[in-house]
Amino acid sequence: MPTPAQPRHIPLSQHTIGPFFPADFFQPGDNDLTRLSADAAPTTQGTPFLLTGTVRKEGGEPVANAILELWQADAAGRFRHPDDPEGDRADPDFLGWGRAWSTAEGAYSFRSIRPGSYAENGRMRAPHLNIIVMGIGLMRNAETTLFFPENAQANAADPVLSVLPEDLRHLLVLRDLGKADGVQTYGFDILLRGPRGQETPFFES
Amino acid sequence: MTKASATRAYDPWPEGVQPSVPIEGYTNTWTHTPSQPAFKRPVTRTDTTGPAELWRKLVCGDNNLAASRTGKLAQGLLMQVSGRILDEDGRPVPGAIVELWQANAAGRYTHALDQRAAPLDPNFLGHGRVRSDENGAYSFLTIKPGAYPVPVKDTWWRPPHIHFSVLGPSTLSRLVTQMYFPGDPLNDWDRILNSVGDEGARKRLVATQIHPAEVGVDHLGFRHDIVLRGRNATPEA
Numbered sequence: 260m261p262t263p264a265q266p267r268h269i270p271l272s273q274h275t276i277g278p279f280f281p282a283d284f285f286q287p288g289d290n291d292l293t294r295l296s297a298d299a300a301p302t303t304q305g306t307p308f309l310l311t312g313t314v315r316k317e318g319g320e321p322v323a324n325a326i327l328e329l330w331q332a333d334a335a336g337r338f339r340h341p342d343d344p345e346g347d348r349a350d351p352d353f354l355g356w357g358r359a360w361s362t363a364e365g366a367y368s369f370r371s372i373r374p375g376s377y378a379e380n381g382r383m384r385a386p387h388l389n390i391i392v393m394g395i396g397l398m399r400n401a402e403t404t405l406f407f408p409e410n411a412q413a414n415a416a417d418p419v420l421s422v423l424p425e426d427l428r429h430l431l432v433l434r435d436l437g438k439a440d441g442v443q444t445y446g447f448d449i450l451l452r453g454p455r456g457q458e459t460p461f462f463e464s
Numbered sequence: 465m466t467k468a469s470a471t472r473a474y475d476p477w478p479e480g481v482q483p484s485v486p487i488e489g490y491t492n493t494w495t496h497t498p499s500q501p502a503f504k505r506p507v508t509r510t511d512t513t514g515p516a517e518l519w520r521k522l523v524c525g526d527n528n529l530a531a532s533r534t535g536k537l538a539q540g541l542l543m544q545v546s547g548r549i550l551d552e553d554g555r556p557v558p559g560a561i562v563e564l565w566q567a568n569a570a571g572r573y574t575h576a577l578d579q580r581a582a583p584l585d586p587n588f589l590g591h592g593r594v595r596s597d598e599n600g601a602y603s604f605l606t607i608k609p610g611a612y613p614v615p616v617k618d619t620w621w622r623p624p625h626i627h628f629s630v631l632g633p634s635t636l637s638r639l640v641t642q643m644y645f646p647g648d649p650l651n652d653w654d655r656i657l658n659s660v661g662d663e664g665a666r667k668r669l670v671a672t673q674i675h676p677a678e679v680g681v682d683h684l685g686f687r688h689d690i691v692l693r694g695r696n697a698t699p700e701a
């Protein structure tokens with residue numbers, strides 16, 4: 260499976276203000292969650308997928324140089340962290356974290372493995388991906404959570420997705436783009452600012 | 465790793481600590497800031513956890529930004545910035561990844577897009593990544609950044625500042641912020657600093673200068689603690 264491309268574009272902003280990161284902070288593999296570090300072997304647990312999409316601002320214009328950070332559970336729905344009661348059984352080869360950078364066309368991509376679901380306070384969290392968007396013009400991190408299209412039933416019961424009015428929920432469900440080289444590919448376009456019904460729903464952080 | 469601990473509760477951001485957006489005179493905030501209010505969600509462990517051993521993925525460098533790869537010192541006032549990364553209860557956060565970037569002494573970034581007519585310093589890259597120690601402490605040696613103008617109709621200048629990106633123990637404590645210098649007249653006119661409505665919170669964005677008698681002749685010293693969250697949080701920027 261090919262490593263998603265991360266062209267090293269420069270920011271295209273009218274001023275050099277705001278939280279934009281030096282290009283040196285991005286290294287090949289930062290957007291590949293299947294590897295704990297650049298020199299580690301890929302995790303053996305879970306099913307890989309590719310996530311591709313764009314970041315756009317008002318008017319649907321692409322946002323270059325946005326920083327996206329992805330955080331998710333491992334294939335069994337565990338986080339290797341003291342807050343997870345099963346944290347010590349989490350996949351030791353899976354960090355659960357990655358960072359991508361949008362190109363001049365606003366495109367970003369991640370490679371990861373499908374997260375599992377987990378129970379908390381008597382409710383099931385559907386498999387999900389947490390995304391933080393940062394960059395020029397965003398004084399606060401924009402946080403949202405993405406859900407998988409195959410899990411309609413689990414998604415409907417998810418305590419976070421259920422917070423949204425019903426007509427907005429579909430905005431947080433990945434698009435099925437079929438298989439590329441045998442790997443399931445999903446699409447997700449982020450619209451930072453736009454009319455209700457098109458703007459990506461974000462959560463309080 | 466402790467077992468079976470409950471999902472930690474996090475305080476909501478108090479009034480006036482997060483910047484008020486969009487910002488007049490910062491054009492991009494008017495096209496990038498979401499127009500709809502953020503949804504309140506129940507916090508589950510997906511929000512209170514974060515990557516263990518992140519330094520294996522984000523490799524940390526040394527903490528000397530002032531001496532470049534050329535082996536020569538950068539131009540400008542040498543200074544050391546040190547402090548602690550703290551959680552909402554003032555407890556140190558060990559192993560946090562601290563990324564920082566800043567302009568050179570003339571107020572210009574070593575960055576392809578920053579084409580302002582101010583000199584570049586071949587001996588200054590202006591960014592680094594360090595890791596907080598077991599006491600939550602971080603420090604780095606650098607030079608004091610210069611101010612730079614924001615070219616809008618109502619010109620304003622960014623006061624000298626250092627950008628910080630901190631990856632702490634959880635998604636909820638992820639913080640991007642800026643550090644300012646005490647007593648700079650430009651602070652009062654900075655639209656980004658003043659987008660934080662609460663005066664006490666604004667003050668937490670300003671570093672404290674350490675008395676030179678404590679620091680010595682090699683460089684100036686500034687102390688800057690960063691509180692990732694809670695009632696004493698260092699505001700986002």
Ligand SMILES: [Fe+3]
Nearest residue numbers: 275276277622
């Ligand atoms: Fe700056």
